[in-house]
Amino acid sequence: MANMADAIEQYIKTMLAESSDGVVELQRSQLAELFSCAPSQINYVLATRFQLEQGYFVETRRGGGGYVRITVLSFDPSKDWQLMFDTIGESISQARGEAIVARLMREEYVTEREAAMLKAAMGRDVLTVNLPWRDVIRAQVLKAMLIALRKFS
Amino acid sequence: MANMADAIEQYIKTMLAESSDGVVELQRSQLAELFSCAPSQINYVLATRFQLEQGYFVETRRGGGGYVRITVLSFDPSKDWQLMFDTIGESISQARGEAIVARLMREEYVTEREAAMLKAAMGRDVLTVNLPWRDVIRAQVLKAMLIALRKFS
DNA sequence: TACATTAAGGTCAAAGATGGTCAGGGGGAG
DNA sequence: CTCCCCCTGACCATCTTTGACCTTAATGTA
Numbered sequence: 001m002a003n004m005a006d007a008i009e010q011y012i013k014t015m016l017a018e019s020s021d022g023v024v025e026l027q028r029s030q031l032a033e034l035f036s037c038a039p040s041q042i043n044y045v046l047a048t049r050f051q052l053e054q055g056y057f058v059e060t061r062r063g064g065g066g067y068v069r070i071t072v073l074s075f076d077p078s079k080d081w082q083l084m085f086d087t088i089g090e091s092i093s094q095a096r097g098e099a100i101v102a103r104l105m106r107e108e109y110v111t112e113r114e115a116a117m118l119k120a121a122m123g124r125d126v127l128t129v130n131l132p133w134r135d136v137i138r139a140q141v142l143k144a145m146l147i148a149l150r151k152f153s
Numbered sequence: 154m155a156n157m158a159d160a161i162e163q164y165i166k167t168m169l170a171e172s173s174d175g176v177v178e179l180q181r182s183q184l185a186e187l188f189s190c191a192p193s194q195i196n197y198v199l200a201t202r203f204q205l206e207q208g209y210f211v212e213t214r215r216g217g218g219g220y221v222r223i224t225v226l227s228f229d230p231s232k233d234w235q236l237m238f239d240t241i242g243e244s245i246s247q248a249r250g251e252a253i254v255a256r257l258m259r260e261e262y263v264t265e266r267e268a269a270m271l272k273a274a275m276g277r278d279v280l281t282v283n284l285p286w287r288d289v290i291r292a293q294v295l296k297a298m299l300i301a302l303r304k305f306s
Numbered sequence: 307t308a309c310a311t312t313a314a315g316g317t318c319a320a321a322g323a324t325g326g327t328c329a330g331g332g333g334g335a336g
Numbered sequence: 337c338t339c340c341c342c343c344t345g346a347c348c349a350t351c352t353t354t355g356a357c358c359t360t361a362a363t364g365t366a
Contacts, residue, residue: 003218003323005352028315038354043316048351063361066314095350113305114267120301121274124326126293129282131349140279141294148273152266158342181325191344196326201341216351219324 004037008045011035012070022072028060031068042068053087053096055103075107077153088143091135097122097142110149118145157190161198164188165223175225181213184221195221205300206238226303241296244288250275250295263302271298 001007008031015024032039050056050070057071084100092100098119105115120126121141127134161184168177185192203209203223210224237253245253251272258268273279274294280287 001218002220003216003352006218029313039315040317040355041353044352060315061361062313062315062359064313065362066360068315113302114270116301116304117267117270117298120297121294123297126297127290128293129286129290133282137280137282137290140281141274144273144276144279145270148269149266151269156342182323192325193327193345194343197342213325214351215323215325215349217323217353219351221325 004035004041005045005048008035008037008042009049012045012050016070016072023069025067025069027066028068046070049099051099053084053103054099055106075103075109077109077150081150084146085143088139090139091132092139092142093135094122094124094138097138100142109153114149118142121145157188157194158198158201161188161190161195162202165198165203169223169225176222178220178222180219181221199223205297208303210300210304224304226300227306237299238296241292243292244285245292245295246288247275247277247291250291253295257299267302271295274298 001010011031012024012026015026016022028039028042031042035041046058046068050058052073055073055075057073059069059071061067088097088100101110101115101118101122104110104118105112110118122138124134127137127141129137164184165177165179168179169175181192181195184195188194199211199221203211208226208228210226212222212224214220240253241250254263254268254271254275257263257271258265263271275291277287280290280294282290
């Protein structure tokens with residue numbers, strides 16, 4: 001684990017996996033202390049790896065007795081489908097696209113093979129069009145494939 | 154070993170052979186340092202000798218803790234495979250692409266769901282780029298998705 | 307109650323750390 | 337002599353890490 005962000009991400013995900021209810025509560029300063037990093041580094045990890053579209057819900061509270069609470073959300077296609085499409089929007093970066101695929105795989109909505117295909121089709125070296133059009137094509141490809149899968153559920 | 158590109162290629166292939174899982178992770182700058190060459194030389198080697206069609210899957214990441222990960226894809230001995238890739242070529246129409254997918258499904262190389270994804274990703278209304286580039290992008294997307302499946306075979 | 311103090315967490319911009327791209331030069335095989 | 341392959345360097349894109357400064361909540365104290 002070359003960088004800290006990944007290590008912190010893993011740490012939190014392990015805690016979530018070990019928790020019975022998929023909820024974990026921690027203190028920013030304490031976690032920063034544990035990894036000997038700036039407290040704002042924790043915010044960076046939360047912002048890049050535990051966003052709503054990735055299936056996590058983060059609540060915080062400041063002041064004495066403050067905390068950061070992270071909850072794993074389950075994906076309910078009938079409810080979250082539209083939200084996911086809105087998240088993809090007209091244009092999406094490779095990183096965010098992959099985050100969405102990672103979530104769908106975690107939720108077992110797509111198989112490992114299907115996830116690999118989705119990722120492959122989103123690569124920058126595959127969609128050889130200049131930005132910002134590449135992100136637009138990626139959004140279209142991703143949505144088209146997801147719609148195709150939707151028909152089977 | 155007259156030229157450096159070959160030496161670097163051999164170096165990486167040796168590492169892959171020695172690895173138990175056919176995956177090797179390295180750092181571009183470090184490898185360039187080892188061979189006393191420009192970092193971009195590594196990209197040249199990757200681009201010319203470790204392409205998807207040659208059975209290698211390359212993933213990279215920038216920034217702190219960045220890396221280059223190379224995975225050997227399992228070898229598919231069938232002649233059909235190579236033939237299919239030649240058929241796809243650099244560029245392919247939607248109709249011909251769909252014909253290939255139909256055949257893959259008949260031969261049970263891909264599931265019904267996967268076939269639906271492949272077709273969806275090849276649509277002309279999805280790949281909104283003007284001809285002849287659309288056919289080029291379609292060929293790249295199709296090949297990338299099929300090669301991604303080789304990781305599982 | 308009002309205010310001060312302490313204890314959290316939040317934001318954002320800048321710097322650092324990698325890898326990517328592309329145009330162009332050099333050299334050898336036909 | 338030409339073409340193709342190799343190689344480099346300047347400039348670009350992306351991801352990480354930190355630090356200075358800000359906001360909010362709980363608690364102590366007059």
